[in-house]
Amino acid sequence: MKEELFFLTVPTTSHKIFCHVHCPALSNQEAFFFFNPILDEKQNVQKFQVQAARNLCNLNYFVIRFDYFGTGDSAGELYEMDFYKTLLDIEYLFDYILKEYNVNSIKLLGVRFGADLAAVIATKFAFISILFLIEPIIKGLRYLIEQRFRRKMFFRITGIPDREDLIGINGRTFEDFQGCPLSTDVLKFIGDLNLDEISFKNKSVFIYSISTTSKKLMNNVVSNLSVSNKIILTELNCPEFWTTAEAKNMTILIDEIINSLTL
Helix, strand or coil: CEEEEEEEECCCCCCEEEEEEEECCCCCCEEEEEECCCCHHHHHCHHHHHHHHHHHHCCCCEEEEECCCCCCCCCCCHHHCCHHHHHHHHHHHHHHHHHHCCCCEEEEEEECHHHHHHHHHHCCCCCEEEEEEECCCCEHHHHHHHHHHHHHHHHHHHCCCCCCCEEEECCEEEEEECCEEECHHHHHHHHCCEHHHCCCCCCEEEEEECCCCCHHHHHHHHHHHCCCCEEEEEECCCCCCCCCCCCCCCHHHHHHHHHHCCC
16 A cells, blocks of 8 residues: 655646545555545544545555645635535546546545535536445534534633634635634535435445434435435444544444445
8 A cells, every 4th residue: 555645736726636545555446535524623533534544445445535725735725715616626636536546436435514515526426326424414504503603602611702703804704613714605505505405316325423413314314315325324332523532533433434335
């Protein structure tokens, strides 16, 4: 196994995207694309993603981890995030990996917001047949409400006087989520997410529920997707790694993902 790190410039958006590709010693010509969560949840899943990527790579899969434009090691600033353009970045990245690494099959694995983004992508590409969705947020508007409540409670618990929710950058207004400025377009993209209304067919979808998401909302998702797809919902008793320390042991979740590959 070897790991390749590089920047990829997307012609349609001019975005410079940081990519980390885990390359197997012997390829099965299949690849996993990992989709990140956002805000503070991104940092807390990094260790899990590395461990999962290396385990999958040892099973002969290519694993592609990347940062959305404006996040992580990719070019741009947080306030420049634009998920409508991110969809174009991902489309180009798919094409690049398929050709450059002689891959003929792509699977998606997303965590929280990344799970919803993976589902959106799956509606656009028929060649994506398998998705692994880890604790998806399901309702974008509900997610934003929860994040705004967390912001309010953070200031209350720490005794910091209420800060302005809105900040100005380069003549534009952004909503500040504890240091993460989100534009109106990003807020609209997130707010429009409704996983229980998404529509695609003939896919295998593995959903992993830990404890964050309402069971009623999750059941609605399973009911909707089961009409035209194979759905397996697994409830796990493991740490909520997006709200706790990064070093939490996620072996249970990784083992479940690997076991799902044989179903």
